[in-house]
Amino acid sequence: MTSHWNELAQLSQQGDKRAYNTLLSEVFSYVRNYLVGGLSNTDAAEDIAQDVLVSIHKSLHTYSPDMPFKPWMMAIVHFRRADWLRSHYAKKKNKQTDLEDLAFQKQHVTEAPLAGEWKDMEAAVERLPAKQKTIFKLVRIEGYSMEEAAEKMEMTVSAVKVSVHRTLKKLQGEVGR
């Protein structure tokens, strides 16, 4: 792939539009997949990957054909990602919230399939028997330790552990993971 991109970049500098189109298409897929792992959502990865394409277009004259293309490109990727993150966190300063703010979490789940699963999970938890639901919420949502939950529910620690384990299994079966 690396030498293939070197060739495409050199042809692009000579004005070969077909080579350039191929290069940009392949770079976009690669960069998008590279970024998805480290960012909160795929929309951001797409936005940054598009910024990278524009940056490559603007800076293609700085690429030296005697050097490998990929490190040159990755320097631009890291630069644009840092730019995006800086802007993202600067804007989010007044949007800090607790993890328990379910409305905020739902608003920021931008993937349609994930948003649907979130709603399914909520509904599945609500359908649990009262005691099982309470134990699960104490341990998994409110952050109580097993010991603290056991004390609160007047149960043994092992009973709480078994309850949480069974609840997880049930939820996995209902939501489909």
Next chain:
Amino acid sequence: MKVDNLIDGLTADLQPIQALPHPFSRALLWILGGVLYLVGFVLIMALRADVGIMIVEPAAITELVFSLSLFLSGAFASAWLSVPDKRGQPWVGRLPVIFGVGFGLWIAGRAFADPGEIMPHLDLHHCMGTCVLAGFGPALLIGWASHKGATTAPILMAVANILFVTGIGLIGLKLTCDDDSVGHMLLMHLGPFILAGFLIGLLARRLYRW
């Protein structure tokens, strides 16, 4: 799809490109420009009367060597930093910072060794204006030249540019101003460059945007 439209648009916009020359060549060109400007500056301002005596003093030689190091390393760093991946040699971009720190330690050492020289007369000295003249041309040159590239380290680029300009300015001032006290050098020669560097550093991301 949105990205397909973007790629099609960029492809349609493609023209044959003249790649930038090797950063070494670019740096040599800027150094030549800086030297020519320095010669012109010295001709306008006139060499100091005691230049023959100054040029053999160890302290003066050290300061000229440091200034030359800043000038040369600033040029090479600016050229390398114009390429997004610095041609795989990021250390070139850090050279002027290392020399700058060394120079700072030298000045601190001088100030410590001779504290009587630290406090200059606090008035508007002609050297402040001369400083602007010494740095103005090189600043325009390196600023314009750096924007031809595409830096991914705007703050480091700002530092490299400023140290390039500072190096030339200090050499010019050393050859034309006969006050060698450390206080005078700090406030009247270095001060304007430090202030300019601070301001440019704050605006670096905006100034070197591409």
